[in-house]
Amino acid sequence: MDEINVLQGVLNGLTCAGWYVLVAVGLSLVLSIMNIVQLSHGEIYMIGAYVVYYFCVNLGISFYLGFVIAVLASGLLGIVLERVFFRPFRGKPDQALVLSIGLILVFQNIVLAIAGGTPKSYRSPFEGVVKIGSLALSTERLVIIIAGFVLIGALFLFIRFAKNGQAMLAISQDREGAALQGININRLSAIAMFVGCALAGVAGGLVGALFTLTPTMGATVLMKGIAVIILGGLGSISGAVLGGLIIGLIDGLVPVVTSSYMASLIGFAIVILILLFRPRGLWGHE
Amino acid sequence: MSSRKAAGFGATILLVLALVLVGLFVKGPYILHVFILIMMRVVLASSLRLINLSGQLSLAHGGLVTLGAYTSALLAMKLGFSTWLALLVAGVLAGLVSCLIGFPFTRLKGIYFTMVSIFFVQIIVLTVQQWRGLTGGASGLYNIPRPDGFWGIEFKSKTSFFFLMLIVMLASLLIMWAIERSRVGMTFLGIRQADSLAESVGINTTGFKVLAFSIGGFFAGLVGGFYAHYVSALDPTAFGFLFTIYILIYMIVGGAGAFAGPIIGATLLTVLPEVARPLESYMPFVFAAILMLIIFLMPEGLVGLPQRLNRLFRKTAKDQADVAG
Numbered sequence: 001m002d003e004i005n006v007l008q009g010v011l012n013g014l015t016c017a018g019w020y021v022l023v024a025v026g027l028s029l030v031l032s033i034m035n036i037v038q039l040s041h042g043e044i045y046m047i048g049a050y051v052v053y054y055f056c057v058n059l060g061i062s063f064y065l066g067f068v069i070a071v072l073a074s075g076l077l078g079i080v081l082e083r084v085f086f087r088p089f090r091g092k093p094d095q096a097l098v099l100s101i102g103l104i105l106v107f108q109n110i111v112l113a114i115a116g117g118t119p120k121s122y123r124s125p126f127e128g129v130v131k132i133g134s135l136a137l138s139t140e141r142l143v144i145i146i147a148g149f150v151l152i153g154a155l156f157l158f159i160r161f162a163k164n165g166q167a168m169l170a171i172s173q174d175r176e177g178a179a180l181q182g183i184n185i186n187r188l189s190a191i192a193m194f195v196g197c198a199l200a201g202v203a204g205g206l207v208g209a210l211f212t213l214t215p216t217m218g219a220t221v222l223m224k225g226i227a228v229i230i231l232g233g234l235g236s237i238s239g240a241v242l243g244g245l246i247i248g249l250i251d252g253l254v255p256v257v258t259s260s261y262m263a264s265l266i267g268f269a270i271v272i273l274i275l276l277f278r279p280r281g282l283w284g285h286e
Numbered sequence: 287m288s289s290r291k292a293a294g295f296g297a298t299i300l301l302v303l304a305l306v307l308v309g310l311f312v313k314g315p316y317i318l319h320v321f322i323l324i325m326m327r328v329v330l331a332s333s334l335r336l337i338n339l340s341g342q343l344s345l346a347h348g349g350l351v352t353l354g355a356y357t358s359a360l361l362a363m364k365l366g367f368s369t370w371l372a373l374l375v376a377g378v379l380a381g382l383v384s385c386l387i388g389f390p391f392t393r394l395k396g397i398y399f400t401m402v403s404i405f406f407v408q409i410i411v412l413t414v415q416q417w418r419g420l421t422g423g424a425s426g427l428y429n430i431p432r433p434d435g436f437w438g439i440e441f442k443s444k445t446s447f448f449f450l451m452l453i454v455m456l457a458s459l460l461i462m463w464a465i466e467r468s469r470v471g472m473t474f475l476g477i478r479q480a481d482s483l484a485e486s487v488g489i490n491t492t493g494f495k496v497l498a499f500s501i502g503g504f505f506a507g508l509v510g511g512f513y514a515h516y517v518s519a520l521d522p523t524a525f526g527f528l529f530t531i532y533i534l535i536y537m538i539v540g541g542a543g544a545f546a547g548p549i550i551g552a553t554l555l556t557v558l559p560e561v562a563r564p565l566e567s568y569m570p571f572v573f574a575a576i577l578m579l580i581i582f583l584m585p586e587g588l589v590g591l592p593q594r595l596n597r598l599f600r601k602t603a604k605d606q607a608d609v610a611g
Contacts (some may be wrong), residue, residue, distance in 0.1 A: 037397045039404075088582070093397045094343060095581050098538055101531055102581075105574035113568070219527055223408050226401050234398060261416045268409050275390040275402065 005256050007135055013252020015141040018148025021244030022203035023221050024228035026196025032172035032235030033192040036086055036096045040103035042218025044197045048074045048204025049213050056122040063125050067205045074201025078193035111215045124209035144206050227271050233281025242283055309448045318444035324556045325455040326509050331536040331548030333505035336462050338542050340498035341478030346403040347506050348530035349410035354380045354507025359430040359514040369433045373511040380507020381500045388496035407527050414522040426521030430514050447516050458505050474498055539580050541587020550588050
């Protein structure tokens with residue numbers, strides 16, 4: 001019986017891991033390419049979920065169409081944010097951070113004004129339950145795990161093999177050196193924001209079906225994302241995956257024994273320990 | 287004393303006198319309440335600026351205020367502490383906790399520090415929500431005792447709270463001003479300007495950063511405690527992430543570079559929602575818009591406005607003189 005609970009906890013943990021990694025990778029990408037802590041990243045996730053809700057429930061068209069539009073819209077929003085708000089403050093990370101705090105208020109207020117404060121919910125078309133032995137995992141959770149790991153795998157391949165990906169790597173290692181080699185930092189910052197925000201939109205669209213939507217739903221996700229990238233190492237994609245797995249498994253397994261509150265507390269304690277003994281994170285360099 | 291200094295000194299005296307007159311002659315509870323709110327936020331934004339002097343932008347303030355508020359309320363309610371002692375303990379505890387979390391947090395510099403400091407708010411709010419036996423959980427605490435009376439002063443009316451908060455604010459600002467002018471304050475500034483240089487000339491940068499964070503935490507806890515006894519009810523989300531963001535906005539909009547900055551920011555941005563009631567549901571948007579305008583157009587904050595206008599007038603005067611000449 002216990003063993004089954006633990007395995008079930010692992011499955012839930014993997015779901016959380018897929019979810020957190022999708023959000024954290026965007027934060028990490030923006031941090032390493034643009035040297036900006038984008039605190040309104042959680043709101044991009046929230047907007048992704050609301051766009052799906054709008055197409056799914058308000059217009060009653062289809063989840064899939066809504067999902068595609070949500071991902072594109074989040075990505076484009078990312079490009080706009082980069083161009084309008086973050087590009088003028090390159091090299092002034094403090095001011096960019098405060099601006100992103102302002103954006104939190106803007107996005108929350110706009111969604112609140114349009115959609116209202118009452119919690120919303122929609123159903124994804126991934127119904128049913130997958131059974132493995134005596135373990136059960138709902139299909140929509142399975143989709144999150146798969147989407148998380150497939151997309152992050154694709155991002156790895158992009159960074160490893162595509163020319164733009166290699167350029168991103170170069171910028172994250174040495175911004176000025178990369179610029180001197182003729183790498184267009186403006187264009188790559190826009191690409192990084194597009195990819196990062198689109199991934200947050202994917203997370204929002206898929207995870208939104210599991211919970212209710214509120215305009216403030218981004219805050220929790222932001223906290224998880226920050227924990228993940230500190231744990232894994234700031235600005236490292238592989239670190240974000242490792243950190244996402246650890247924080248995800250804690251959130252899946254600890255509630256089996258005690259409560260989800262303890263899971264948050266343990267996650268926090270681990271972050272503090274990492275900061276004390278290995279501030280560059282588990283996977284970080286320098 | 288230079289004329290500028292004298293002018294600043296005179297203006298301060300006049301402001302304090304004006305506040306005393308407000309306390310003596312204004313009887314409307316609503317107006318007094320707004321004034322009390324302003325004074326609380328002035329102390330909070332100024333203490334945030336004190337932390338910022340050492341180059342750290344903290345987003346942990348809401349957590350420290352919550353900690354102070356619950357500590358003071360619970361000590362007075364459950365252990366029968368005198369409210370004054372409870373208030374003091376609340377401030378000291380918030381300072382100590384800042385010191386403890388300061389050591390791991392200051393391992394990270396600049397924006398990374400800001401990023402982790404957000405965690406603290408979430409952990410404190412979650413803890414207060416979960417620890418139902420002690421804190422009343424999500425429904426909060428009620429009937430928190432009012433401050434004990436002394437010398438025949440009873441703390442019941444808004445006027446008495448107004449004067450209490452006025453004294454707390456003036457004392458806090460005086461202490462913060464003295465710290466900023468002292469050697470310690472100079473060291474903070476040195477660390478902000480050149481962290482590794484300060485370290486290389488033998489300054490314990492971690493120690494000073496943690497010190498700044500702890501002093502800021504003390505004042506946050508103190509104001510939290512005052513709030514608990516003033517409103518006499520608490521709920522765990524009163525000082526969450528959004529509250530913390532607002533304190534930061536007061537500081538940035540007023541101007542983090544000058545002592546008067548957070549005072550101006552907190553005052554104007556507390557009055558604004560009161561006079562612009564029809565816009566109430568769009569207030570976060572308005573605040574964000576003001577914040578962005580300031581960052582884009584006037585990064586030094588509203589305190590820089592007179593100087594900018596002055597320069598502008600002089601320039602137009604000169605242009606006209608050029609045209610005439």
